[in-house]
Amino acid sequence: MDRRRFLTTATAAAALRTRLGAADSDPALVRATQAVRDAIPTAEADPQRPIFHFRPPANWTNDPNGTLYYRGWHHLFYQLNPFAARIGNQHWGHARSRDLVNWEHLPIAIWPSGEWGERAIYSGGAVIAADGRPRIFYTSIGHPQPEQWMVIPKDEDLFGWEKYSGNPVLTQAAHTSGPIAQWRDPFLFHKDGATYMVCGGAASAGRAQVQLYRASKPDLTEWKHLGAIFQTLDRDVRNFECPNLFPLDGKWVMIVSPNRVCEYWIGDLDIARMQFLPSAHGVLDAGDAYASNISVDDKGRTLLWLWGRTNTPPGKGWASVITMPRVLSVGPDGYLLQRPAPEFEMLRGAVNTFPGTSLEKPFVADGVATDCAEIVAEFSGNGTFGLELRRSGDGRPGIVVSIQSGYVNVGNARAFIGNADQYRMRVFLDKRCIEVFFNDGATAIYNWFDAKPNGLGIAAFGQVAANRAGGGPSSLPPRLESLKIWPMNGARFGLEHFHA
Numbered sequence: 001m002d003r004r005r006f007l008t009t010a011t012a013a014a015a016l017r018t019r020l021g022a023a024d025s026d027p028a029l030v031r032a033t034q035a036v037r038d039a040i041p042t043a044e045a046d047p048q049r050p051i052f053h054f055r056p057p058a059n060w061t062n063d064p065n066g067t068l069y070y071r072g073w074h075h076l077f078y079q080l081n082p083f084a085a086r087i088g089n090q091h092w093g094h095a096r097s098r099d100l101v102n103w104e105h106l107p108i109a110i111w112p113s114g115e116w117g118e119r120a121i122y123s124g125g126a127v128i129a130a131d132g133r134p135r136i137f138y139t140s141i142g143h144p145q146p147e148q149w150m151v152i153p154k155d156e157d158l159f160g161w162e163k164y165s166g167n168p169v170l171t172q173a174a175h176t177s178g179p180i181a182q183w184r185d186p187f188l189f190h191k192d193g194a195t196y197m198v199c200g201g202a203a204s205a206g207r208a209q210v211q212l213y214r215a216s217k218p219d220l221t222e223w224k225h226l227g228a229i230f231q232t233l234d235r236d237v238r239n240f241e242c243p244n245l246f247p248l249d250g251k252w253v254m255i256v257s258p259n260r261v262c263e264y265w266i267g268d269l270d271i272a273r274m275q276f277l278p279s280a281h282g283v284l285d286a287g288d289a290y291a292s293n294i295s296v297d298d299k300g301r302t303l304l305w306l307w308g309r310t311n312t313p314p315g316k317g318w319a320s321v322i323t324m325p326r327v328l329s330v331g332p333d334g335y336l337l338q339r340p341a342p343e344f345e346m347l348r349g350a351v352n353t354f355p356g357t358s359l360e361k362p363f364v365a366d367g368v369a370t371d372c373a374e375i376v377a378e379f380s381g382n383g384t385f386g387l388e389l390r391r392s393g394d395g396r397p398g399i400v401v402s403i404q405s406g407y408v409n410v411g412n413a414r415a416f417i418g419n420a421d422q423y424r425m426r427v428f429l430d431k432r433c434i435e436v437f438f439n440d441g442a443t444a445i446y447n448w449f450d451a452k453p454n455g456l457g458i459a460a461f462g463q464v465a466a467n468r469a470g471g472g473p474s475s476l477p478p479r480l481e482s483l484k485i486w487p488m489n490g491a492r493f494g495l496e497h498f499h500a
Helices: 003-025 027-044 342-347
Strands: 059-070 073-081 091-097 103-110 120-128 134-141 147-153 161-163 181-191 194-202 208-215 223-231 241-248 251-257 263-270 275-283 289-296 302-308 326-330 336-340 352-354 372-380 384-391 399-404 407-410 413-416 422-430 433-438 443-448 457-463 479-487
Touching (some): 027 059, 027 103, 103 134, 181 241, 241 289, 241 326, 251 275, 251 289, 342 372, 372 384, 372 457, 399 422, 457 479
Parallel strands (some): 120 181
Antiparallel strands (some): 091 103, 208 223, 241 251, 263 275, 289 302, 352 479, 384 457, 407 413, 422 433
16 A cells, blocks of 8 residues: 555544544443454354355344445444354444445444443334434333433444433333333334334233334434334234334335234324224244344335344354345235345356256256255146255255145245245255245245255255045146256455444
């Protein structure tokens, strides 16, 4: 580097440090950052760590938080335990991307302020305030009751954040009918010139509810409780986590995480009457994904983010990923469509194309040996059919993706898709995790699995359906119509900006 470039870089770095203020000297942030850095060699050494699903530099992640698009960057905040590859010590990690695929890890955005009584930074959301700059809101834990706190950016790159000096901006005192149990996970949206927040929890009777609030000031420092905009009809659901309420294709969508698979409703929102009237209800993802968040980019796309569990064995230095961002829309039937962001096609290697074939015996994709791939397969006929993935030399698959009698299966996850003349599955295989999109996004499933290190094969299989009347085979045996396989390259995860 020549003298001029060195001085320019040094001056810019000094200016950034000045803008960020004293945050870089906070001992709590220094300890957390160093703990993550210390775990990176162990995490990077694991050959089963996914290579194109987002993950922190090391250690644990769970819920995506505060997802937003700002000044040309997709920003992803996420629950982070800097000190171990298990849940606990909740901080907010932070990363940004130009293309949804390749990421720059940024400084840890929020960490517990012990001097203010905090012990954990729970989940939350982001919104653009009246001054055109983002605000992030989260549930502060460590007080007699949970509180909702606001954080303000210190620079236009969003590298540094400071907690609002007047926190909390919302407490249980706002609920005139009494405290809300399990009250947490703010999500924010705009409607008719006003800014709103929803939080999850449960009424005193134990029924899961989504509470609605409206900002009383443009700077979002005061909020008024409007009441419960939605509540479950299922007595087995005791509370809602991570509620999202947002407009989509002329309707409104409510997503909740009810301590089981995430569910969604599509309908109409009338805030004046405090009514959300759903017309469609479905399972968001029947697999092991949870805790949704939403962002809208410069193309007008509504993007869904989810925590993808990985059940990583202990001692690997990492655990969990964020699912691939999914583009949402409302389908012609009024239900949700989820499609993978097309930007991931940039990671494709050379395609392997195989012709259609009958499936009296398994069809092995000769010449393909990979644990990271995008696969598009089309099938027709009746019976049970699908793909065996991460197949070992003795023919044992690490995971099976199949269709049977109108249901789809990804490992142990199962969802209804309905009967059709032809089925299309688009599979993203990434080491020990997998995402599958059926019939152009009508159903999407994320899951994790264990496979042998030498499990790199792919095969299609089919079993003829029995004739219901006589027990013999049906007239339309399953057939593989087409198969394309692209080995996938890894995404880039830069550490240049990951510092205290």
